[in-house]
Amino acid sequence: MRDFLLVVGIGLLAASLTYVGVPIAERFDVPSRVVNAALQFAAGFLIGTIVLSLLVPAVKGISAFAVVVAFFVGGSLFVALEYFSARRMAARSAAKPDDGSNVSSVGLYVGVLGDMLIDGTIIGIGAALSLVTGLRLGLGLSVSQTPLAFVATATAKKQGMPPRHRRFLGLSFFVTMLGGALVGYLLLKNQSEHVRLALIAVGAGFLLTAVTQGMIPEAIEHGKPNTAAVFFVIGLTLFGALTLVVD
Numbered sequence: 001m002r003d004f005l006l007v008v009g010i011g012l013l014a015a016s017l018t019y020v021g022v023p024i025a026e027r028f029d030v031p032s033r034v035v036n037a038a039l040q041f042a043a044g045f046l047i048g049t050i051v052l053s054l055l056v057p058a059v060k061g062i063s064a065f066a067v068v069v070a071f072f073v074g075g076s077l078f079v080a081l082e083y084f085s086a087r088r089m090a091a092r093s094a095a096k097p098d099d100g101s102n103v104s105s106v107g108l109y110v111g112v113l114g115d116m117l118i119d120g121t122i123i124g125i126g127a128a129l130s131l132v133t134g135l136r137l138g139l140g141l142s143v144s145q146t147p148l149a150f151v152a153t154a155t156a157k158k159q160g161m162p163p164r165h166r167r168f169l170g171l172s173f174f175v176t177m178l179g180g181a182l183v184g185y186l187l188l189k190n191q192s193e194h195v196r197l198a199l200i201a202v203g204a205g206f207l208l209t210a211v212t213q214g215m216i217p218e219a220i221e222h223g224k225p226n227t228a229a230v231f232f233v234i235g236l237t238l239f240g241a242l243t244l245v246v247d
Contacts (some may be wrong), residue, residue, distance in 0.1 A: 011178040125196055
């Protein structure tokens with residue numbers, strides 16, 4: 001019972017940090033360069049999470065071949081989800097050409113919620129391995145989600161979504177992150193360590209592909225030279241330092 005309550009605390013912390021992006025988007029009109037810097041920082045922080053909190057335990061606990069296969073499965077899963085989501089959105093846009101912006105925004109919200117659900121589940125799986133691993137994942141993954149919560153809320157605000165609906169959207173971010181963490185922990189706590197580590201490696205493949213194919217390209221303003229990439233390095237370095245403190 002004590003471990004479950006600690007996992008609830010980790011899930012609440014992760015959900016709260018994720019939710020921070022919502023009131024910021026409601027209160028301020030942040031320039032795109034600030035959003036890009038935040039995305040770069042989140043990407044660096046997430047890369048550190050993937051390498052130090054996901055791949056390192058997996059490599060130490062199961063065979064290298066199993067890690068490679070699981071990593072490939074996770075990355076392929078992201079590619080497949082992106083492909084079929086893009087095809088579905090393109091089909092809807094073709095069917096309703098006058099409503100393309102709404103279709104895109106719905107796709108954004110669904111995509112962010114799905115990403116948060118997966119991240120929350122990975123936090124729960126990590127907590128099933130050890131509470132320290134769960135805490136590190138909770139910090140790392142929630143910080144990477146804060147800019148996404150901001151972007152989704154800012155998009156909803158820009159497109160005229162009523163405040164009541166935006167509050168519901170923000171609450172759904174919180175609930176999805178917390179719910180994913182609890183589900184991941186409850187489903188995996190009685191499984192063997194090999195199963196948990198294999199799923200951790202699957203999550204690493206999924207997240208690393210998401211960072212390289214989604215977050216970083218989104219943060220780069222094509223044709224405009226800038227130094228925002230330094231925030232990627234800052235995020236990566238900060239997570240490394242955080243890992244030393246938590247350990």
